[in-house]
Amino acid sequence: MANSERNRKILQELVRQPDNSRCADCGAPDPEWASYKLGVFLCLNCSGVHRSLSSQVKSIKRDFWEDKLVEFMKSNGNASTRAVYEKAVPVYYYRPTPNDSVVLREQWIRAKYERKEFTGEIKYPPVSYTTGFYEGMLWKKGKENTQFLKRKFVLSDREFTLTYYNKEDESKGPKAIIAIKDLNATFQPEKIGHPYSLQITYQEEYHTRNIYVYHENPEEIVAWFNAIRAARYAYLKTAYPTGSDEELVPMITRNYLKEGYMEKTGPLQKEPFKKRWFILDSQNRKLLYFKGQLDAEELGAIFIGTEGNGYSVRECVPNNARGNKWTCGVMLVTPERQFVFMCELEGEQKEWLGALKQVLSRPMSPQDYTTEAKIKYKR
Ligand SMILES: [Zn+2]
Known part of the structure; x- marks a missing residue:
């Protein structure tokens, strides 16, 4: 034919x-x-x-x-x-990339063509995540156990806070008030074990805190995500009034560069190796480690500077067994200390080396020097 x-x-x-x-x-x-x-x-x-x-x-x-x-x-x-x-996509609305979580792709396509959220027509009532205020129930993982319980969350972009309550009744006061200032949200379906789940990370004094939440409804969790992004964008606009959208949009939320288990020894490098969950936060130049992958609070944070100011990373071969089950070594050198980590597989070791080198090769911003000083102060 x-x-x-x-x-x-x-x-x-x-x-x-x-x-x-x-x-x-x-x-x-x-x-x-x-x-x-x-x-x-x-x-x-x-x-x-x-x-x-x-x-x-x-x-x-x-x-x-x-x-x-x-x-x-x-x-x-x-x-x-x-x-x-796509005539009127809000600048903070998350546009999925090929590697993103399935729910983001699905909801973007539905929002675009099925619900026609971005055609520029004025809707009444307005699309929920665009109003600067969002509230509803989310299933939240308990701090000390693996059980998820229904909690009421309230997001305000006037106060720049995300608040949650233990009971539906707000009269007992909030369980936590989280500042939008240094909040991050990222989809974590595999780690949390639910397709519509988020890890929300924030700073509490000198600690990084995580909460893990999900919603049964895919549209609802993506609306939460974009409502949080809207509030973060509004915050960034006030914090950096001269910043362009090109500069601010990548700072709204971020995916972590690499996560996974490695074995870690102590400062003398004679202590027995312990398995820890690591998260490399490229934007903050922090390598955080936790006892378990769904922990609320980190055990430690390592700042990753540049080669020019005394930081480096290389492959290393373990010289003697100190309880490590894994043998693919990564040596991270900071001005204060050498860290030795063991990966289970060579592929993992390569990925960690590559990810750490990527952070090391990026020049430090004034903000990074503040982060570095804070981590040192904590120790
Ligand atoms: Zn596609």
């Missing part, structure tokens, strides 16, 4: 155009699917979400395309469809 051959060629040319060469929803390169209802080119994962919304999708390589559908793709495409459905 000459037509089908010709149509396939037209589609191949269309998908090579700059606007179409990345997935319309997550930005993954070389999309191989398309929605012929919306006229956008999509990656395999996003096409799956579209199919579940009963938006018709086809493979641009394997499926048969009728002439009129090819014409439709030609006259639409990613850029013109985006101009309609």
